[in-house]
Amino acid sequence: MISASERGGQEVVGAARIEGPIVVVEGVTGIGYDEMAEVVDRQGRIRRGRVLEVGERFAVVEVFAGTTGLTIADTSVRFVGEPMRIPVSSEMLGRIVDGLGEPIDGGPAPLAEHWADVNGQPINPTARVYPRDTIQTGISALDGMNTLVLGQKLPIFSGSGLPHDRLAAQIVRQATLTHTGDASYAKRFAIVFAAMGIKHDVAAFFRESFTAGGAISRVAMFLNLADDPPIERLVTPHTALTLAEFLAFERDMHVLVILTDMTNYCEALRQLSNIRGEVPSRKGYPGYLYSNLAMVYERTGRVKGSRGSITQIPILTMPNDDITHPVPDLTGYITEGQIVLSREMFQRGIYPPIAVLPSLSRLMKDSIGPEHTRADHASLAAQLYAAYAHVQDVRSLASVIGEEELATADQAYLRFGRAFEQEFVGQGPEESRTIEQTLDIGWRALSILPRDELTRVSEAEINEHYGEH
Amino acid sequence: MSVLIGHVVWVNGPVVRARGSEHVGLLEVVEVGDEHLVAEVIGLEGDVITLQVYEETSGLRPGAPVFGTGLPLSVELGPGLVQSIFDGIQRPLPVLEMRSGTFLAKGIEATALYRKSKWSFTPQIESGTDVRPGQLLGAVPETPAIDHRVLVPPGIVGRLTWVAPAGEYTIEEPIAHVENGSGTTVLTMLQRWPVRRPRPYHHRLPPTEMLVTGQRVLDTFFPLAKGGAAAIPGGFGAGKTVTQHQIAKWSDADVIVYVGCGERGNEMTDVLREFPHLTDPHTNRPLMERTILIANTSNMPVAAREASIYTGITLAEYYRDMGYDVALMADSTSRWAEALREISGRLEEMPAEEGYPAYLAARLAEFYERAGRVVTLNQETTGSVTIIGAVSPQGADFSEPVTQHTTRFIRCFWALDKALASARHFPAINWLDSYSEYVDEVVPWWQDRGHGEWHRLRAHALEILQRESRLQQVVKLVGPDALPDDQRLVLETARLLREGFLQQNALDEIDSFTTIEKQIRMLSIILRFHDRAAAIVAKGCPVVIVRRLPVVNTLLRMKTSVPNSQVDLIGEIERSLDEEMDELESDYS
Numbered sequence A: 001m002i003s004a005s006e007r008g009g010q011e012v013v014g015a016a017r018i019e020g021p022i023v024v025v026e027g028v029t030g031i032g033y034d035e036m037a038e039v040v041d042r043q044g045r046i047r048r049g050r051v052l053e054v055g056e057r058f059a060v061v062e063v064f065a066g067t068t069g070l071t072i073a074d075t076s077v078r079f080v081g082e083p084m085r086i087p088v089s090s091e092m093l094g095r096i097v098d099g100l101g102e103p104i105d106g107g108p109a110p111l112a113e114h115w116a117d118v119n120g121q122p123i124n125p126t127a128r129v130y131p132r133d134t135i136q137t138g139i140s141a142l143d144g145m146n147t148l149v150l151g152q153k154l155p156i157f158s159g160s161g162l163p164h165d166r167l168a169a170q171i172v173r174q175a176t177l178t179h180t181g182d183a184s185y186a187k188r189f190a191i192v193f194a195a196m197g198i199k200h201d202v203a204a205f206f207r208e209s210f211t212a213g214g215a216i217s218r219v220a221m222f223l224n225l226a227d228d229p230p231i232e233r234l235v236t237p238h239t240a241l242t243l244a245e246f247l248a249f250e251r252d253m254h255v256l257v258i259l260t261d262m263t264n265y266c267e268a269l270r271q272l273s274n275i276r277g278e279v280p281s282r283k284g285y286p287g288y289l290y291s292n293l294a295m296v297y298e299r300t301g302r303v304k305g306s307r308g309s310i311t312q313i314p315i316l317t318m319p320n321d322d323i324t325h326p327v328p329d330l331t332g333y334i335t336e337g338q339i340v341l342s343r344e345m346f347q348r349g350i351y352p353p354i355a356v357l358p359s360l361s362r363l364m365k366d367s368i369g370p371e372h373t374r375a376d377h378a379s380l381a382a383q384l385y386a387a388y389a390h391v392q393d394v395r396s397l398a399s400v401i402g403e404e405e406l407a408t409a410d411q412a413y414l415r416f417g418r419a420f421e422q423e424f425v426g427q428g429p430e431e432s433r434t435i436e437q438t439l440d441i442g443w444r445a446l447s448i449l450p451r452d453e454l455t456r457v458s459e460a461e462i463n464e465h466y467g468e469h
Numbered sequence B: 001m002s003v004l005i006g007h008v009v010w011v012n013g014p015v016v017r018a019r020g021s022e023h024v025g026l027l028e029v030v031e032v033g034d035e036h037l038v039a040e041v042i043g044l045e046g047d048v049i050t051l052q053v054y055e056e057t058s059g060l061r062p063g064a065p066v067f068g069t070g071l072p073l074s075v076e077l078g079p080g081l082v083q084s085i086f087d088g089i090q091r092p093l094p095v096l097e098m099r100s101g102t103f104l105a106k107g108i109e110a111t112a113l114y115r116k117s118k119w120s121f122t123p124q125i126e127s128g129t130d131v132r133p134g135q136l137l138g139a140v141p142e143t144p145a146i147d148h149r150v151l152v153p154p155g156i157v158g159r160l161t162w163v164a165p166a167g168e169y170t171i172e173e174p175i176a177h178v179e180n181g182s183g184t185t186v187l188t189m190l191q192r193w194p195v196r197r198p199r200p201y202h203h204r205l206p207p208t209e210m211l212v213t214g215q216r217v218l219d220t221f222f223p224l225a226k227g228g229a230a231a232i233p234g235g236f237g238a239g240k241t242v243t244q245h246q247i248a249k250w251s252d253a254d255v256i257v258y259v260g261c262g263e264r265g266n267e268m269t270d271v272l273r274e275f276p277h278l279t280d281p282h283t284n285r286p287l288m289e290r291t292i293l294i295a296n297t298s299n300m301p302v303a304a305r306e307a308s309i310y311t312g313i314t315l316a317e318y319y320r321d322m323g324y325d326v327a328l329m330a331d332s333t334s335r336w337a338e339a340l341r342e343i344s345g346r347l348e349e350m351p352a353e354e355g356y357p358a359y360l361a362a363r364l365a366e367f368y369e370r371a372g373r374v375v376t377l378n379q380e381t382t383g384s385v386t387i388i389g390a391v392s393p394q395g396a397d398f399s400e401p402v403t404q405h406t407t408r409f410i411r412c413f414w415a416l417d418k419a420l421a422s423a424r425h426f427p428a429i430n431w432l433d434s435y436s437e438y439v440d441e442v443v444p445w446w447q448d449r450g451h452g453e454w455h456r457l458r459a460h461a462l463e464i465l466q467r468e469s470r471l472q473q474v475v476k477l478v479g480p481d482a483l484p485d486d487q488r489l490v491l492e493t494a495r496l497l498r499e500g501f502l503q504q505n506a507l508d509e510i511d512s513f514t515t516i517e518k519q520i521r522m523l524s525i526i527l528r529f530h531d532r533a534a535a536i537v538a539k540g541c542p543v544v545i546v547r548r549l550p551v552v553n554t555l556l557r558m559k560t561s562v563p564n565s566q567v568d569l570i571g572e573i574e575r576s577l578d579e580e581m582d583e584l585e586s587d588y589s
Ligand SMILES: Nc1ncnc2c1ncn2[C@@H]1O[C@H](COP(=O)(O)OP(=O)(O)OP(=O)(O)O)[C@@H](O)[C@H]1O
Pocket: A332, A333, A334, A360, A361, A362, A363, A365, B234, B235, B236, B237, B238, B239, B240, B241, B242, B243, B263, B392, B426, B427, B428, B504, B505, B506, B507
């Protein structure tokens, strides 16, 4: 890092107030809002921080590593004179860094190709290219019904103990571009992995999975683990995305970004907000949580003049499996759909336990069909949705009046429901299906239903695919 | 023009305090720092000036200069607005892209309207005429779809002493002189208007004209009138944006103002990509030729998001004053309310519910009150602004403050339902929870178009749907087979209504838009099915037999199989309906 003194910043000795992760200093003038600071303790160790508020004679600094051990008298703060920037370069692929971007794998600091502001800047909507290239993940519940698109932000809404990590790793391992898109995808593929407050074994799981898939040299890992300072994780997704933007838009790479766990990020934000005495909105989260999350999630997509892309798969655990909790709720309002995992399906042994009905890919509509996947894809997906939605009603009826009492068509729905969950949604953690295979399995399940129940697919499609498999 | 008025003393995100001149006005636009960040004065106390800054304040320091402009936050009005895309404070995004590339940098100045374009002005008035506000001076073909009418601005009265001859002019060149007691006013095609002040009109008219959206559940069941206001609340993924896009595409408004307020970047890109290639069914011109876009996405500065709504509505009023029917979509008003909350929080104002400031309701009221059908200042022209506001309630809980306050100021409520959306019933507008208070007012409109039966058909269909929902409660407990056949028929007809009429696929070329004519034909044939089937069922025919008639499948598919231009095909379906029913009836008599 460039130290404060080289940039001619200001330095104050002594803090006016220390509270939680915050240090307030007085007697400084002309400090910039959002500027970087270095907080030096009695032993001369440096902790990095950022300015949250400035007045004529004071500055409020959040200290990423926390303030434990800092004293009023012996703490000094140097202001760097500019917002936080990190060095970025292609060399960061294959490396492990902390939540602030400093190497922790024992290797040397990567040579900076560029110093980039971690806040980034919003992409001008007119400079965006609408994402349309389908990614084949090999997972039917995604490819068939919630297609992932290159440049999309598609989170996984999970719950504690559910196999979201395994699913994310499987997506990373199996992702390829379908017919469209360009052939050099595999060569220009990179992964940026950002961990916020997750356990060591989860990080290790991902590292092993990347290694086993042979991708580790294309992965940059930003790790802020459960026992790392919480405030640091407020920066982690931003540093990771700063690298992703460099790789995608300066180096034409297709970058898949995994952010896990966004719930920990939001909790750190809540903690900071509460300490600062801000007016809360729901469940103690600050009113600006939406805007703050947007600063993370919107750093995704494709832009004119670059052949690269950023695809984001944030993972978050829903407290109490509650999808209306502010973290999943505000995320869903920003991202381009969501993949929801179901505890109930998990308990029934279905992997991946994707709850198809509340899941959604908003970019699917323009990325499937004859030019992208197959002509019957859209109507098949619609039919599967409609039929599976009806299965839910039939199941609750069956639980009241008994299966035998159901009309014949409804009994067929129950069979369809089971086949759909077991054979279409359910698959092996190592199994990768082509889109064709996925769609054919879909038709096979639908063929359990009487023909005249299928009103979302055309007559011609029925004639072509019904009952054939 | 800008003069030093003070210096920054405090920075907290988009909220900044400065100390300096006591001659600065509330709501005056100022520029902050060496980068001249655009800001607005939102509070004055002694020599302390509180500002909301429309750009990112990262790096801003106490001591930085603040410059006054003496003007309130205003928009530029004139030819060139249509087909443009602006940010929340009316900076043209394509120009910003030229200046700063892919990413939006701060401190970039760009006028809303391009100064060098020449527009072909044709005067429509003789010099020597006494003129008053709203009077037509001349016209400019702004796009092939929109004739831009240059009017005498509000507040200008006098004698027209000169009007420019037909010719090509820039928006800054004089096109008319108006003389009165206090001197001569030189008029150009470029005018300005402060966004927070509604543009004046002469008087309001009742909203009796339908805004035809081509969306069956809206037009037939919950109609919106031109000059009216509607809210479309719903949880994430319920279909607010798709519905708003559908209205922007297919409604019979003359001008569309689409405000992307704190939403996704890609959604604006989608509009930019799609609209130039879609044809307005009413004018056969590309949709972009009637559209103005305002994009202040979720990650763009929050204060400019607050302003974007006002920028949009002011542009809408400007075209209303020319005599156009303008429809404004605001997606999402909740993000705007959150912007208010964020600014208010940083000012440490006393919050009301869920952290929102106590003035939330007042702000919402002011906004929705700017909808209306009016006679303009010239006392002859009528025009309208219709507002359709998306609401994004946290946790899809309609009892939250923004939804609740909004319902007080709108008359049309299109309630999106998460359960319908996850069952992929689109548009997921719940037919039991939604309402329109314009129903009675637009009855004559339907009558004038030869559809006097609309009101009756609508009531009948709604009644069937309501009965269905009550019957479903019973079905949940005992199964459908336990119901008597006349009730099972209600379920069957309701299914036809839900799947064959209410569900409308925005992505299907034919289904995306349905003319009024086709809507009426579809509805009446479904109800005819019901009436005929009821008679047959009464004679002892089981519903399962009726359900298996081939026409049922045809009815479910007519939304996609019958193009708007060939509604007579429904006549043929009607014939086969009658034939099949006749046959069945003869079996049971
Ligand atoms: N009329 C429709 N026809 C077909 N699909 C639809 C329709 N309405 C909604 N959808 C589907 O639902 C998805 C979500 O809709 P939309 O983006 O409008 O939700 P939203 O309410 O705006 O969500 P958010 O609040 O998160 O922005 C769309 O991507 C599309 O797949």
